[in-house]
Amino acid sequence: MQTKKFMDAEAVESLVDVMAGKLWSDLNDRAISAPLMVGIRTGGVWIAEMLHQELGLPDPLGTLDISFYRDDYTRIGMNPEVHPSDLPVPLDDRHIVLVDDVLHTGRTIRAALNEIFDYGRPASILLATLVDRGGRELPIQPDVVGLRPSLDPAQHITLTGPDPLGLVIGNHANRRSRNEEEPET
Amino acid sequence: MSQAGANLQLDGSGRLLHFLTIEGLPREMLTEILDTAEGFTGVSERTVKKVPLCRGKIVANLFFENSTRTRTTFELAAKRLSADVLNLNISASATSKGETLLDTLRNLEAMHVDMFVVRHASSGTAHFIAQHADPGVGVMNAGDGRHAHPTQAMLDMFTIRRHKGEFAGLRVAIVGDILHSRVARSQILALNTLGVSEVRVIAPRTLLPADTRSLGVHVYHDMQEGVRGVDVIIMLRLQRERMQGALLPSEHEYFRLFGLTEERLALADPQVIVMHPGPINRGVEMDTQVADGGKSVILQQVSYGIAVRMAVISMVIGSQNLRTQR
Numbered sequence: 181m182q183t184k185k186f187m188d189a190e191a192v193e194s195l196v197d198v199m200a201g202k203l204w205s206d207l208n209d210r211a212i213s214a215p216l217m218v219g220i221r222t223g224g225v226w227i228a229e230m231l232h233q234e235l236g237l238p239d240p241l242g243t244l245d246i247s248f249y250r251d252d253y254t255r256i257g258m259n260p261e262v263h264p265s266d267l268p269v270p271l272d273d274r275h276i277v278l279v280d281d282v283l284h285t286g287r288t289i290r291a292a293l294n295e296i297f298d299y300g301r302p303a304s305i306l307l308a309t310l311v312d313r314g315g316r317e318l319p320i321q322p323d324v325v326g327l328r329p330s331l332d333p334a335q336h337i338t339l340t341g342p343d344p345l346g347l348v349i350g351n352h353a354n355r356r357s358r359n360e361e362e363p364e365t
Numbered sequence: 366m367s368q369a370g371a372n373l374q375l376d377g378s379g380r381l382l383h384f385l386t387i388e389g390l391p392r393e394m395l396t397e398i399l400d401t402a403e404g405f406t407g408v409s410e411r412t413v414k415k416v417p418l419c420r421g422k423i424v425a426n427l428f429f430e431n432s433t434r435t436r437t438t439f440e441l442a443a444k445r446l447s448a449d450v451l452n453l454n455i456s457a458s459a460t461s462k463g464e465t466l467l468d469t470l471r472n473l474e475a476m477h478v479d480m481f482v483v484r485h486a487s488s489g490t491a492h493f494i495a496q497h498a499d500p501g502v503g504v505m506n507a508g509d510g511r512h513a514h515p516t517q518a519m520l521d522m523f524t525i526r527r528h529k530g531e532f533a534g535l536r537v538a539i540v541g542d543i544l545h546s547r548v549a550r551s552q553i554l555a556l557n558t559l560g561v562s563e564v565r566v567i568a569p570r571t572l573l574p575a576d577t578r579s580l581g582v583h584v585y586h587d588m589q590e591g592v593r594g595v596d597v598i599i600m601l602r603l604q605r606e607r608m609q610g611a612l613l614p615s616e617h618e619y620f621r622l623f624g625l626t627e628e629r630l631a632l633a634d635p636q637v638i639v640m641h642p643g644p645i646n647r648g649v650e651m652d653t654q655v656a657d658g659g660k661s662v663i664l665q666q667v668s669y670g671i672a673v674r675m676a677v678i679s680m681v682i683g684s685q686n687l688r689t690q691r
Contacts (some may be wrong), residue, residue, distance in 0.1 A: 257683035259399050262404035298413035336593035
């Protein structure tokens with residue numbers, strides 16, 4: 181698969197700074213002071229860690245592994261690298277900031293929302309993503325976005341990391357082999 | 366049969382199509398099962414103790430032999446994956462092998478069952494069903510005769526990994542009726558595949574198979590000697606019917622020679638864990654103080670059994686889905 185570097189770590193970090201600023205004012209507008217932040221594995225957790233630190237949130241960061249909620253399980257089988265989700269604080273009646281790296285079809289977010297509701301009933305959920313690359317297949321929109329690049333439908337954009345972070349662009353050809361499987365974003 | 370069993374279990378890309386025996390499965394597959402099970406452990410602690418992975422799938426429990434723990438944990442595992450579960454109580458007397466077994470199978474397939482969980486007193490039954498099942502239908506061996514009980518072995522491996530971290534460097538002793546035990550056979554294969562340092566079996570000569578050494582184990586007939594320095598002690602259940610077969614003089618005699626007491630436990634590594642597949646005969650295989658003591662992880666084994674069975678069920682149903690799409 182052909183990939184090319186799109187953004188280096190420094191550029192990604194400045195995008196996260198932008199996100200933190202937008203998120204801060206969005207939370208203020210809604211009068212939310214201490215939201216619970218939850219990152220979606222794997223790239224979403226990297227971004228969430230940075231946002232969590234920048235906003236100085238009091239509760240520990242939660243992580244979601246949506247493998248058990250994916251709608252393509254019957255097409256691609258079990259993800260061999262699944263991790264337990266970790267939501268250390270009860271989320272009933274809490275305001276949640278859900279963080280992912282790349283928003284594409286919206287299917288990952290659908291799965292994440294379903295999983296969150298199996299843990300409890302939050303007061304609200306905000307969605308923050310580093311990249312919104314368009315191509316939605318579900319009625320899901322982000323509240324906070326770092327970057328909206330214009331991409332060809334055959335191209336895909338991936339966050340690499342965690343050290344150093346970077347964004348790479350590649351083509352969708354030659355997918356669907358077991359080890360190269362990309363989650364639907 | 367073993368070689369055929371191994372081929373039957375995996376598809377061309379090494380995915381798990383059935384789970385019949387540990388034999389022939391590479392270390393990577395066993396590790397994948399343990400890792401996947403790790404992901405499922407949290408589900409039991411949530412508000413909704415279910416994930417939607419196998420929604421719309423039907424799992425049929427075919428238990429030709431009695432079982433409470435295994436059947437219940439298979440049922441819970443399937444339900445936590447959102448599958449629908451059929452429990453078929455088929456007594457061994459009502460169904461003989463061969464044609465009627467196949468008839469049972471065909472009838473259930475006509476109801477679009479996606480998975481069979483099979484326990485049978487005859488070795489090879491699950492393998493036989495897997496050979497004849499339609500593509501897209503997975504088979505789980507929940508114990509066949511003296512042959513194999515792979516999910517029990519994997520939940521034991523999961524328990525060991527949870528407590529000890531790594532398999533390398535571990536010394537594990539299995540105590541009791543090795544001869545008649547499908548659990549012991551599967552455990553020995555799994556322990557050796559995962560690369561423990563040493564597997565010991567401790568048993569009277571009458572309860573050991575003739576070919577024990579070919580299994581890759583060290584044989585001990587003396588309990589004190591056998592448990593010295595080990596990291597894990599696995600006690601097997603003593604079936605009372607063995608007493609009638611003149612293989613053992615009495616339960617009391619067995620306990621005197623092979624029972625796990627506090628004094629014998631003190632000879633093992635200070636961090637030793639004690640395991641038992643259940644049900645325990647207190648005062649026969651081990652003292653009550655040991656069974657309920659701080660080194661016993663017997664009840665954890667039961668809880669982990671659900672996560673491990675969720676892992677293999679979801680892996681098999683996932684691979685079988687792919688099979689029917691091609």
